[in-house]
Amino acid sequence: MTPSNESVIAVLRQLVQYTxxxxxxxxxxRTRAYEKAIEVIAASSESVAGLSISELKKIxxxxxxxxxxxxxxxxxxxxxxxxxLKKRFPPTMLDLMRIPxxxxxxxxxxxxxxxxxxxxxxxxxxxxHQLASLPGxxxxxxxxxxxxxxxxxxxxxxxxxxxxEAMDIARRVVAELEGVEGVLTAEYAGSLRRHAETIGDIDIxxxxxxxxxxxxxxxxxxxxxxxxxxGSTKASIVxxxxxxxxxxxxxxxAFGAALMYFTGSKAHNIALRKRALDRGLTLNEYSLSEIxxxxxxxxxxxxxxxxxxxxxxxxxxxxxxxxxxxxxxxGSLPRPISVGDLRGDLHVHTDWSGDGxxxxxxxxxxxxxxxxxxxxxxxxxxxxxxxxxxxxxxxEQRAVIEEMRPRYRPLTILHGAxxxxxxxxxxxxxxxxxxxxxxxxxxxxxxxxxxxxDQTDRLIxxxxxxxxxxxxxxxxxxxxxxxxxxxxxxxxxxxxxxxGTALEIxxxxxxxxxxxxxxxxxxxxxxxxxxxxxxxxxxxxxxNANWGAAQARKGWxxxxxxxxxxxxxxxxxxxxxxxxx
DNA sequence: GCCGTTTTCGGCCCGACTGTTTTCAGTCG
Numbered sequence: 001m002t003p004s005n006e007s008v009i010a011v012l013r014q015l016v017q018y019t020x021x022x023x024x025x026x027x028x029x030r031t032r033a034y035e036k037a038i039e040v041i042a043a044s045s046e047s048v049a050g051l052s053i054s055e056l057k058k059i060x061x062x063x064x065x066x067x068x069x070x071x072x073x074x075x076x077x078x079x080x081x082x083x084x085l086k087k088r089f090p091p092t093m094l095d096l097m098r099i100p101x102x103x104x105x106x107x108x109x110x111x112x113x114x115x116x117x118x119x120x121x122x123x124x125x126x127x128x129h130q131l132a133s134l135p136g137x138x139x140x141x142x143x144x145x146x147x148x149x150x151x152x153x154x155x156x157x158x159x160x161x162x163x164x165e166a167m168d169i170a171r172r173v174v175a176e177l178e179g180v181e182g183v184l185t186a187e188y189a190g191s192l193r194r195h196a197e198t199i200g201d202i203d204i205x206x207x208x209x210x211x212x213x214x215x216x217x218x219x220x221x222x223x224x225x226x227x228x229x230x231g232s233t234k235a236s237i238v239x240x241x242x243x244x245x246x247x248x249x250x251x252x253x254a255f256g257a258a259l260m261y262f263t264g265s266k267a268h269n270i271a272l273r274k275r276a277l278d279r280g281l282t283l284n285e286y287s288l289s290e291i292x293x294x295x296x297x298x299x300x301x302x303x304x305x306x307x308x309x310x311x312x313x314x315x316x317x318x319x320x321x322x323x324x325x326x327x328x329x330x331g332s333l334p335r336p337i338s339v340g341d342l343r344g345d346l347h348v349h350t351d352w353s354g355d356g357x358x359x360x361x362x363x364x365x366x367x368x369x370x371x372x373x374x375x376x377x378x379x380x381x382x383x384x385x386x387x388x389x390x391x392x393x394x395x396e397q398r399a400v401i402e403e404m405r406p407r408y409r410p411l412t413i414l415h416g417a418x419x420x421x422x423x424x425x426x427x428x429x430x431x432x433x434x435x436x437x438x439x440x441x442x443x444x445x446x447x448x449x450x451x452x453x454d455q456t457d458r459l460i461x462x463x464x465x466x467x468x469x470x471x472x473x474x475x476x477x478x479x480x481x482x483x484x485x486x487x488x489x490x491x492x493x494x495x496x497x498x499x500g501t502a503l504e505i506x507x508x509x510x511x512x513x514x515x516x517x518x519x520x521x522x523x524x525x526x527x528x529x530x531x532x533x534x535x536x537x538x539x540x541x542x543x544n545a546n547w548g549a550a551q552a553r554k555g556w557x558x559x560x561x562x563x564x565x566x567x568x569x570x571x572x573x574x575x576x577x578x579x580x581x
Numbered sequence: 582g583c584c585g586t587t588t589t590c591g592g593c594c595c596g597a598c599t600g601t602t603t604t605c606a607g608t609c610g
Binding site for chain 1: 583584601
């Protein structure tokens, strides 16, 4: 079996770290090239290990050398260069490089002068005060490194937090900072603003009057468990013993440039700076300005800066340097979907299901408050033993919905169900009973350990069922908790497209399922349609539609591929076509 | 190591902070 992209990325990450030691610097052109290759593989849903050298070289960012290494890894499970470097540098030296503040130069120095090649050895050297004797290091460095070791595991760059947890912390911190006197705006930036699935550390950008005590307040926020650094315009903390949060304070006039800079990605920023140079301009976190005169040409808004680089504004979710800049230049970027484009919610629970927390009336009131034109009530069906509704209960619920309809006009209420896809691809009830629903969402809730071939067959069987309009959270993954089932995505996209079955973009931050790389692949290679749904179990979850829209943006999904952006009659026509076929 | 409507060779983004320094190296984002 060919190695997964994840295992290719893992070995390339090792290659990067060992090459840093070999080069004796953290940013050689070689390591940057490897890092770029890792980024493009991470963004790809195609399995790179199955490709030939010439096919790999066609991928932007992968050249001859990296292509050969990937092919070598596919064939042997190892890369010769990595194995050679492992003999020269013990693998424990990579542990040392994870300590914040320790780069390749210092790690090499430790090996050369003190024979220190692992964390216990370093701790011992610090206790004997041997570090201060090394060139370029002193008592303060020794102290700083000791502190970093004690915090290791909390804020080393290896630990990443699922977006759902990071978002909660970020919103809490932003709300606190907005209340500090002199603060004009506070926003989260970084990978969180790009809607990455996991977050390394949280970047918060603040504009404030010059005398604002914002950094002082920041380091004493409730939940702060360590202060890593603190100056007038910059501070870093660890919050809840869990996440590093970095604060930057900039003048209001530089807000756009700073927001772009701190949103990244690094690769996107580098590409934009090259583009600026081609135009006789230079871009930094303060402004876009002319190289000779230093005259500022744009700074206060992101849109101004993109426009001066002859680009349309690029939504943050796409800023990964994986084709968005050339698409922005040629006008072929999809118009970003916003929550306001969503006219219906096709996956909503009530307390009729065991896991629903709001009543039918509360959920319908919530739909009206959210400005929806239509909604599908999709409580769990009978096969989900803990939560599901029997036939009798389903019929009772249908009668209740019938009573509700006149009261809620012009909201259109559909009676559906969230059907459970069994291991063999079958679903609840029988064809006759299923035919009387208005709509069907079918989802995987168990048997996550079947082979990819079996999972593919299972999903395709459900897709071919005429009672199924949408496949809910298709992979079943829970970010940071459960890896989702593996399946032949191209085959599933094709089956869904040919049967008029939509694939869900589940809005819950724990799910965000389908994942962005699958969405982009599906958009590019098939005609499949999508449904952005909240899977709400409580009225408060309607607002999650924001995250579903962001996930669609990250997956390059255009508006006309999302069925719940259709007006009510067109949507009903779409849903009926499959059910009546 | 990657890349090319100025290039198959010669370039490759930009700045802050820290600690150790007499002018800068290392690290980080």
